[in-house]
Amino acid sequence: MYDLLCEGCGHRSAMMLLDEIIQEKKIKEKTILALDVACCSLLIDFVEYDSIMCAHGRVLDVTKGYKEMKKDNVVISYMGDGAAYSIGIEEMIHSARRNDDALTIVINNGLYSMTGGQVAPTYIDSSNLGFKIEEIISNFSITYLARAALSDKENINIAKQYISTAFDKYMEKGGFSLVELLSPCPTNYKLSPKDAANMINEKITKVYKIGEFVNA
Ligand code: SF4
Numbered sequence: 197m198y199d200l201l202c203e204g205c206g207h208r209s210a211m212m213l214l215d216e217i218i219q220e221k222k223i224k225e226k227t228i229l230a231l232d233v234a235c236c237s238l239l240i241d242f243v244e245y246d247s248i249m250c251a252h253g254r255v256l257d258v259t260k261g262y263k264e265m266k267k268d269n270v271v272i273s274y275m276g277d278g279a280a281y282s283i284g285i286e287e288m289i290h291s292a293r294r295n296d297d298a299l300t301i302v303i304n305n306g307l308y309s310m311t312g313g314q315v316a317p318t319y320i321d322s323s324n325l326g327f328k329i330e331e332i333i334s335n336f337s338i339t340y341l342a343r344a345a346l347s348d349k350e351n352i353n354i355a356k357q358y359i360s361t362a363f364d365k366y367m368e369k370g371g372f373s374l375v376e377l378l379s380p381c382p383t384n385y386k387l388s389p390k391d392a393a394n395m396i397n398e399k400i401t402k403v404y405k406i407g408e409f410v411n412a
């Protein structure tokens with residue numbers, strides 16, 4: 197269903213995990229996927245639940261308004277790292293600071309992939325140390341914060357566990373939940389899918405630690 201995406205793309209794994217979790221929790225009828233502008237927005241015609249296309253970096257504002265009007269819905273705020281931590285960093289910080297009811301998925305591949313691979317704040321090289329959201333929002337009164345990698349079967353299983361926990365927290369307790377997913381972008385890395393996934397495991401996870409940072 198997500199063949200529009202490049203082979204080995206992390207968005208594909210992320211969307212398949214969302215599909216599985218929504219099916220397992222039997223919440224398809226009340227789920228809304230709010231998408232930012234990125235490669236993920238190509239998916240809007242393919243998801244089997246309702247969806248909203250948002251302006252770049254403004255997903256959390258849109259979903260805050262939506263959730264206040266439709267309290268029973270499960271509203272997923274899905275965005276890339278450029279949207280989450282650059283153009284949308286103001287929305288991110290204030291949504292977390294207010295502990296808004298938000299179920300947030302951030303795809304971290306270090307790049308603005310859809311527009312050709314310009315570096316995002318999360319990019320790491322000898323002069324860029326990366327951008328770690330846990331250093332900014334962990335001390336706020338948020339509900340859940342975790343990071344996983346979409347790089348191999350074992351890590352994808354961990355990702356599913358974290359996303360599923362975020363869903364449960366969001367539905368049972370409310371408040372701000374975020375799962376960041378380290379995601380391969382083989383096309384812009386100019387690597388094979390296997391080598392892109394290996395780079396996540398061997399290089400990226402050394403800087404961006406996997407685990408749960410907040411579980412309130
Ligand atoms: S350019 Fe990168 S992020 Fe976009 S679909 Fe291709 S692999 Fe995925």
